[in-house]
Amino acid sequence: MKHVSDKNFTKSNSEILFKEFSLNTPFPHFVVDNFLNEVSANKVLDNFKITKKWTNLSLVNNYKKFLLNDRNVMDNNCNEIIEELGSKEFIENLTRCTGLKNIFLDKELVGGGLQQSLNGGSLNMHTDFTSHITKKNWRRVLNLLIYFNKDWLDEYNGCLEFWDDKMKNKIKSYSPIFNRCVIFKTDKKSFHGFPDTLNLPDNISRKSFAVYYFVEEEKPIKLYPSTFTARPGDKLYYKFFMGIDSFLNKIFSFLKRYKLINDKFASRILDLFK
Numbered sequence: 001m002k003h004v005s006d007k008n009f010t011k012s013n014s015e016i017l018f019k020e021f022s023l024n025t026p027f028p029h030f031v032v033d034n035f036l037n038e039v040s041a042n043k044v045l046d047n048f049k050i051t052k053k054w055t056n057l058s059l060v061n062n063y064k065k066f067l068l069n070d071r072n073v074m075d076n077n078c079n080e081i082i083e084e085l086g087s088k089e090f091i092e093n094l095t096r097c098t099g100l101k102n103i104f105l106d107k108e109l110v111g112g113g114l115q116q117s118l119n120g121g122s123l124n125m126h127t128d129f130t131s132h133i134t135k136k137n138w139r140r141v142l143n144l145l146i147y148f149n150k151d152w153l154d155e156y157n158g159c160l161e162f163w164d165d166k167m168k169n170k171i172k173s174y175s176p177i178f179n180r181c182v183i184f185k186t187d188k189k190s191f192h193g194f195p196d197t198l199n200l201p202d203n204i205s206r207k208s209f210a211v212y213y214f215v216e217e218e219k220p221i222k223l224y225p226s227t228f229t230a231r232p233g234d235k236l237y238y239k240f241f242m243g244i245d246s247f248l249n250k251i252f253s254f255l256k257r258y259k260l261i262n263d264k265f266a267s268r269i270l271d272l273f274k
Contacts (some may be wrong), residue, residue, distance in 0.1 A: 001089060003040040003081045008032050009093040017097040021183075026164045026171040026191075029184030030097065033177075035146055041179045043077040044148055047114055048207050055263045060238075060245040061228045064121030064198075067263070069113030078114070078209075082107060085211055086145065094213070096141070098185070100141055103213040106132065111226075112210040117158070119200040124155060124242060125163055125193040126228040128186045131221035133256050139221050142213035143186050147176035151209055157196040158206045165189035167229045176206060186212075188224065195231060225253035 006015070019135055020030040031036045036044075053073045054066045071079055084090055088107030106112070110133050117123065132138035145160070152158070152175060152208065160182060162172040174182055176194075198206055228246045255261045 001084055001087075003036050003084050004075075004090060005034055005037055008035065009097070014093065014096040018099065021098050021185075024172070026162055027185055027187070027189065028098070029162070029172075029182065031174060031184070032181045034179050035181035037181055038179075040077060040081060041148065043075070044081070044146075044209065045207070047074055047078055048116055048148070048205070052115070055135065059248070060241045061124040061249070062127065063123075065115065066117070067113060067115050067125060069109035069111075069263075071107075071109065073104040074114070081209075082109070082211065094142070094183070097184070098142065099274075100213075100215075101187075102215050103141060104215075106135075106138070106171050106214055109211065110134070114207075114209055116147050116205040116207045117194075117198060118205050119198055119202065121198045121206070122195055123193045124195050124228045125161070125167060125191050125231060127188050127190055127192075128212075129226050129253065130187060130224045133223075133253060133258065135214075136220035136257070137217050138214040139217050140186055140212055140214050141184075143184055144211050144213070145182045146209045147180045147182075147207065148178055148209065149176050149204075150178045152177050156198060156200050156204070156206075158194050158198050158200075159196075160192060160194055163191040164229075165191065166224050167191055168232060176208065189230060223253060223257055225250050 021028045038163065050066055051071055054068045056066050071082065086107055091103060094103060109127045111129065128140060128143065130140050132140065156174070159173045159175050161170050163170050226249060228242055228244055252261065
């Protein structure tokens with residue numbers, strides 16, 4: 001492969017990753033460092049300058065988070081990586097490492113793409129939307145996240161956290177270091193996020209790239225938007241505002257499913273609440 005490092009998916013490594021995926025808790029996942037070749041990974045950084053093309057859907061649950069999923073704005077390197085992650089060769093690698101069959105990439109990057117959060121930002125614990133917003137027969141089964149944060153320090157916070165299905169205990173935590181890839185199964189019990197407030201220098205953001213894999217079902221799947229859940233110890237007033245944010249997200253998800261609004265329009269509406 002041109003961009004993904006082949007050494008990560010040799011036969012012996014794939015067997016190790018499959019074992020990790022099967023045994024890791026609180027839900028199936030594995031981590032691959034140095035996921036892309038060095039040149040490709042460094043080129044991705046050129047795409048993280050925030051412009052008017054980026055969408056700001058920030059309220060409480062996605063505070064100070066920006067998204068770019070317009071592939072016409074991304075450079076050739078990014079688009080080639082997306083195509084490679086959806087290629088037959090890479091899908092076969094994923095199937096060997098996860099056991100998931102008949103999966104395919106959403107190349108429109110709905111809910112995914114380039115993402116970055118600024119100082120003071122956070123992403124509350126949540127489960128993801130399990131059915132595609134507009135493709136009603138698509139069920140989401142796998143997330144692939146790549147991080148692009150050089151010289152990341154623990155004091156910045158921002159670790160990806162995995163919690164148990166009752167949201168009682170944090171089970172795993174992964175630092176979002178440069179060129180680290182985290183692949184995990186997603187369903188209604190896979191709680192994840194980075195809920196601790198980012199403590200960043202002004203010239204740094206928490207950068208990532210997300211793509212999602214689906215399977216196609218015979219019948220339409222009920223819309224199940226991303227659902228946010230408070231941690232034990234979160235203050236009552238914060239839970240209240242989290243609930244309002246979640247309610248708005250459900251409304252926007254329903255309207256987007258029927259193509260009545262898009263993310264840009266939703267962003268302008270959310271600006272009224274800030």
